[in-house]
Amino acid sequence: MQEDFRLIVDLVSVLAAAAMGGVFASLLRQPAILGYLLGGTIVGPAGLGLIKELIQVETLAQFGVAFLLFALGVEFSLTKLKKVQWIALGGGAAQIILTILGTTAIALAIGWVNSAPQGIFLGGILSLSSTAVVLKCLMESNETETPHAQVMLGILVVQDLALGLMLAVLPALDREPEAIASAVGFALLQLLLFAIGAIALGIWVIPPVLRLLARTESRELFLLGVVTICLGIALLTEHLGLSIEMGAFVAGLTISEVEYADQTLTYVEPLRDIFAALFFAAVGMLIDPLFLWDNLELILGLVILVLVGKFAIVTPIVRAFGYPLKTALMVGAGLAQIGEFSFVLASAGQTLGLVSRRVYLLIVGTTALTLIVTPFLLRWVPQLLNWAENTAGWEILNLPELPKEVSIEGSLSNHVVVCGYGQMGRNLIQLLQSHHYSVVAIDQSEGAIRAAADAGLPYVYGNAASLHVLEKAGVSHCRGLAIALPDPMSTRLCLKRALELSPDLDIVALASQDRDIELLYQLGAREVVQPKFEASLELATHLLTGMGFPLPVLQRQVQQIRNRHYLDLRPETSAEQVSRDLRRATQEMNSRWYPIPQHSPLIGLTLEETDFRRLTGVSLMAIRRAGGLELDYPEPQTSIEEGDRLLVVGESEELVAFEQLTKGEATVPPASQSCQWIKIPPQSHVVGQQLWQLHIRRDYGIEIQAIRRDGKFIRFPGGGADLQAGDLVLLCGNYQNIHKVRQILAATEVLLPLAVPSSIENNFDGMVILTEDGKK
Structure with missing residues (x-):
């Protein structure tokens, strides 16, 4: 040869x-x-x-x-x-x-x-x-x-x-x-x-x-x-x-x-x-x-x-x-x-x-x-x-990542936090500032932080997936949060931990990969943006508008595509591939399969009714039916059935709370009741008091379902639990009574229930201030 x-x-x-x-x-x-x-x-x-x-x-x-x-x-x-x-x-x-x-x-x-x-x-x-x-x-x-x-x-x-x-x-x-x-x-x-x-x-x-x-x-x-x-x-x-x-x-x-x-x-x-x-x-x-x-x-x-x-x-x-x-x-x-x-x-x-x-x-x-x-x-x-x-004896791995540098002066509120000061983050901040919104940037790149400092922008130098970094940026009292990080894992952790600090926060996240879209929605993002799909939508909008297509109709169609999480544009993926992607993503987070016990009070309820994230902090990723059928990223209208196994993601305390809920050791509030997270201000008179001293359940029929404190989740706190400044308290009950309890927790002086004549009950919030000398 x-x-x-x-x-x-x-x-x-x-x-x-x-x-x-x-x-x-x-x-x-x-x-x-x-x-x-x-x-x-x-x-x-x-x-x-x-x-x-x-x-x-x-x-x-x-x-x-x-x-x-x-x-x-x-x-x-x-x-x-x-x-x-x-x-x-x-x-x-x-x-x-x-x-x-x-x-x-x-x-x-x-x-x-x-x-x-x-x-x-x-x-x-x-x-x-x-x-x-x-x-x-x-x-x-x-x-x-x-x-x-x-x-x-x-x-x-x-x-x-x-x-x-x-x-x-x-x-x-x-x-x-x-x-x-x-x-x-x-x-x-x-x-x-x-x-x-x-x-x-x-x-x-x-x-x-x-x-x-x-x-x-x-x-x-x-x-x-x-x-x-x-x-x-x-x-x-x-x-x-x-x-x-x-x-x-x-x-x-x-x-x-x-x-x-x-x-x-x-x-x-x-x-x-x-x-x-x-x-x-x-x-x-x-x-x-x-x-x-x-x-x-x-x-x-x-x-x-x-x-x-x-x-x-x-x-x-x-x-x-x-x-x-x-x-x-x-x-x-x-x-x-x-x-x-x-x-x-x-x-x-x-x-x-x-x-x-x-x-x-x-x-x-x-x-x-x-x-x-x-x-x-x-x-x-x-x-x-x-x-x-999440194993006993390995707490050293959970040592907090503290901010390396903070440029925020004074206290911020009603601001927007942008995680990631790359090109996309900078463009977003420029647009927000043009509308006169105060913004805080988070990045762990020294070069990006120096650029933020040169631009006179408040910043936190550190890992955006760290609770302490997010706290320094004021996430617990910000108006909204945008995640523009290049790393999918950091994006997931940042989203999860931001919701731990502010469970009702409006979060928009950047999905670098198609397979991350549903995962980020399931973890609690209000909106997920995928750059390739957004570019396609903008190109189509420009071309169709130029060809005489009615702009209002086109805008509705584009919004429908976004509401469907880009499903019309995403390549068709087999159920097996979706399941593999889900396993790979959840393995990188703290996840666990939980079997629903027999006679669990959750059986028959929809995911919307159980509201796991608000009550326990976990995110439900998949349901495996007794017959072997698997539902990845289930819809809110999906009902829980006997024999189901649920794949959930959360911190150790959140997983314990979820297990209590599945066993009936805690109750899901009925649909007629509301649930709200209330923050305890530093000047509140209830700081340092125990729950039994406030008589909130006796006087107003309000259940305190959970307390979040420094990233820790205290589920179903007993009467001996105390309240501290900055605590997030989950109140469940009648909406009007929740409003009254909110006033009690925020007041700098003691508020007591007051008997009010029925003729003026609808125009009075049922509270009276009791001063130090006992006068009303």
Whole structure:
């Protein structure tokens, strides 16, 4: 067979194996990357041996990493890199140094290496994590905008930059210390000169080139030019002794600030996905199942040591930079593997005689297994942490995230809170201010907060999903709240916790994905906006109006589409897919299936009549009937039947309250009664008093169903419960009597019931002020 044709056959074999492996992994509901690795292992030299031109395939597979890093640079951008610059630079450097020092000490102590340079080399290999695998997993789960993902990617970028330094120092490891210092200095000089050149390209060269390509209005020419820029800069860095991957990432960064960045990303993504699959299959071809089996105990021990060791190093570093413990744990788990670039270091070290062939194979086997384990860790660790948050003995995970900085002066009321000061948040705030509404912005990006400060806008610097941050922004007494966060998980938590502070708050939320629309409505949003659908509606409105279609009729149709949650525009989704999306979303929150007990008072009531969210604080996501039928995102008119199982989301106290309600230990107010949340003002005379002292039930027939205090939910409080300033009290009963009790709770002086003649009862609220001297 001709050599050129042999390479084509090998490429087709690898891509076919990757495709079949990806389908197999998808059927098992596992990340596709595991299927790519498995496919490569099967067709590789240690498997069926179908691949003959392994070197050529591996060379082409480098395009996969290059395009992955290029797309990451375009999407990540310098602006996003600034958000995590301190943890990226300081934390990334600290992680590399500590990993090298720890590995050197352990390797020398147990005899894995004979000299310190060999230990340093081994530590350099273990210090690198997998940018490609972590990035692919985060993209598949749509988590690239989450705080833990941003920290991971920032540290990974620093690791990729350090790879060039390691490769430059590697030949001098077995020489005198002066030679090592000289090699480090020369490598740093190269990095500095390359950085200056990249900045110059990004300012003066690349923008005009992209504009020229765009003016041709040719998709082919634009794509060809972009690929040439990516691979050209990547080859330049390789020629300078740095890595192709670092060059591709820097090429992406230089394009990220140009107006054609989104267009570039759209064109490159198909190439990235194809070559990325080829790369992961090539990594799978390096796995030798027989060698793994013969050295299984040793390799498993090394895998556990790497996972635990890197987790133990990364987690405290992230925590030391002020990030929440939960974020630190997720970053530690996400970076607890050896990266694919370690193959490059290991191969170079074997050539220089720093490691033996057996140690090289052990490194390859350990690296491959950690790469296989990583997708599972990134999927299971968040679920484990969410479960642990509500388990006794894990309260440390619930430590509050306090605001880092607050610019609000005095007290605010009747204002609007906007969570997220990105472009969409800024536009919204500008429109609100044009109508003279006071606005408070919340963001956890230092750059966004500095922009808010420059604009003279009141802000809270912190995580919008934190109760304490929302409290500082005055959510409990604001007029409305808009959530414009890029991260779906943060959006859900922000919505849920805002309603904990103000259960009747008018909230509009941005849905970044179609599948989040119903979920956000079910969690309590009054309105959910999906940008793609809104753009379609506005385009259609403009065109149809221009063609003479009556505007009032068109506006009614558009509003009907919005009222139906964009169902007319959303692609048809199978019930199984909706159910899978719902499970995935609720697993990230505190959810539980509850069976409805026999003879429960809820049986026969509609969801509208039970009003779970107001009475208990939980959100009902699904109902599973006794016959197996499942109703996801049930309508308010849906009735509860005997044998139902209900999927609910809520905090621990809310779930306990819901269980009490299902068992009949608490009653649902009849439809003839009203329920309202009343806030206790600081100056109220009832502050510090216990409920039995107020005689609210005896005198007015009003039941106090619940008290919310500092994010805590006190369900069915007894007479010994006291009232504190800022408490939200749920009153249920006759509407007129609720109004009277509201006056009692808000009064600065004691209000007592007063017998009123029936002739004037309708014109008198039945209250009298009793002053300190006893006069009326």
